[in-house]
Structures are given as structure tokens and as C-alpha cells.
Amino acid sequence: MTVSGYGDLGRPPLHEGGLRRALVRPGALWRDVRVVAETGSTNADLARLVGEGAPEGTVLATELQTAGRGRLGRPWTAPPRSGLMFSMLLRPVVPAARIGWMPLLTGVAVAMAVRRMTAWSEAGEKFLGEPEDVAVDARLKWPNDLLVGERKLAGILAEKVGDAIVVGVGLNVGLREDELPVPTATSLLIEGAPLTDRAPLLRAILREFETWYREWTALEGDPESSGLRTAYKELCATLGRNVRVELPAGEPLRGTAGDVDASGRLVVTGEDGAVRAVGAGDVVHVR
Numbered sequence: 001m002t003v004s005g006y007g008d009l010g011r012p013p014l015h016e017g018g019l020r021r022a023l024v025r026p027g028a029l030w031r032d033v034r035v036v037a038e039t040g041s042t043n044a045d046l047a048r049l050v051g052e053g054a055p056e057g058t059v060l061a062t063e064l065q066t067a068g069r070g071r072l073g074r075p076w077t078a079p080p081r082s083g084l085m086f087s088m089l090l091r092p093v094v095p096a097a098r099i100g101w102m103p104l105l106t107g108v109a110v111a112m113a114v115r116r117m118t119a120w121s122e123a124g125e126k127f128l129g130e131p132e133d134v135a136v137d138a139r140l141k142w143p144n145d146l147l148v149g150e151r152k153l154a155g156i157l158a159e160k161v162g163d164a165i166v167v168g169v170g171l172n173v174g175l176r177e178d179e180l181p182v183p184t185a186t187s188l189l190i191e192g193a194p195l196t197d198r199a200p201l202l203r204a205i206l207r208e209f210e211t212w213y214r215e216w217t218a219l220e221g222d223p224e225s226s227g228l229r230t231a232y233k234e235l236c237a238t239l240g241r242n243v244r245v246e247l248p249a250g251e252p253l254r255g256t257a258g259d260v261d262a263s264g265r266l267v268v269t270g271e272d273g274a275v276r277a278v279g280a281g282d283v284v285h286v287r
Contacts, residue, residue: 040067094221151186
């Protein structure tokens, strides 16, 4: 399928040159920004570039992703130019025990950028760009799904590839209700965001990510001194909730999510009163 850049004037294309001029500069994390009309998976494409020696800070975005994957191998699809689908190539120099914070850091960056870029004044008269007056209350479901209420706005997938980490983001921007893949999804348009232009959103996300990533890596991946753990917990909609955690093996864990520990694990007090830290699993918020 060939994607026309101007097939839908309500969904303008991303301009590679403009993104490069805004983001690629001396001393910046971002070394290259590429935009392709269509691909199977931006994560898979970047994984191939790792083997070719692509530098840290390479970003690949696409207008249409035909074989995108979310957590647990779930498909992630959207109509052309209706979402932000991009991947980042990173080589964080931090202790191996702290690498697990990468997808959580990405979740914080995406959530904060979305909140900031969808802010209005109290009178609703102008865009403020301040998180106190958000129009879209984006929150995180552990470990790194973005929710508005209980509907999914974005997903994040981090994969180890050789000496690098490839992190993919899929954010629903301009999808209409009749275009949603599942009724439990949502988009910025559906949530009434005052801004649904993807280019400034992508710039904001990448700049927010760079700020957190620089601080986190400079402090050897410490989630405490970098403020990452505090920021994550403030944005996490899972904490304080009754949850069911579908574990990779064994029976589901049911209980109350009470904390995210220093390793990024979800701390759950089970129905039997036992406290358990979960490093991997699919969380369901139980009403």
C-alpha cells in the first residue's frame, strides 16, 4: 500500500527535514531522524540498523505501520498518519540491573509531553503548555501503557538488540471512534485534545525523553537521585488499585498494587497478605 502525503488534509504528513532541523544539533542526543511512508515495524527496522552500526540517537518514524507489535506480541495498527509510530535506538551506559527502567522512563517522557502539549488556560482560550491544566489526563499503567481513564492511548515496547536498546512508541493521535481497533482504546482527538498535529507532539516527546535520559544516564541509571521513580509513581494509575497480574508462568496474582520498587518492579500485596515484587506481567485494573 502506498501512502500519499496529502491524502487526508486533516492528517498532515511528518516532514523529515523539519524534524531533523529541530532535533539534530551539536551535542544533542538525537543524531538522525528518518521518516518513511510505510513499514512493517519501526522496531524491526531499527534492529537491523543496529547491526549496521547506526549511532545512538537514531529515530525512525513511519506514517503507516503494518506489522507493529505491542507488549506480549500483540498487534498495534492504525490508519495512515492517524498516530505517532516511531522507534529510538539507544545505548545507555548504566548497570545492567537498572536497564529495566528504560521503558518506564519512556512512559514518563511520553505522558509528560502529552500532558504538557494538551494544556489549556482555565478559560480555555489559549494553549499554555503547562501540565497543571491538562486537557488529556494521561496516566501510566504499569509498566508502560498510557491510559486516559481506563482506555489505552499509547503503548511502548523496549527490546534488547546487540549492544543497544530499541524502544518503540505507538501513540493514538487522530483516530476517530469508528477507527479504533478495540473499544478499550482511545486517541487524543477523541479525548478532546486542543492539539493533534503530530510533528510538535513528536518533537515534544523526544525533547522530554532526552531530558530524562540525560539525567538518568549521568547518574548511572539511579531512579532515585534522577527523580525518575518519583515521577513515575506520581503518574502511575496502577498504584492503589486492585489488580490481577497475568504472570508469564503460573497462576495470576491478585491483590493491591502498593508501590514501584527501586528496580521498577510492581509491588503487590496478595489476597493472602503476602507481598510480592513483579518484574514482568500483564496488569488488569480490577473494578
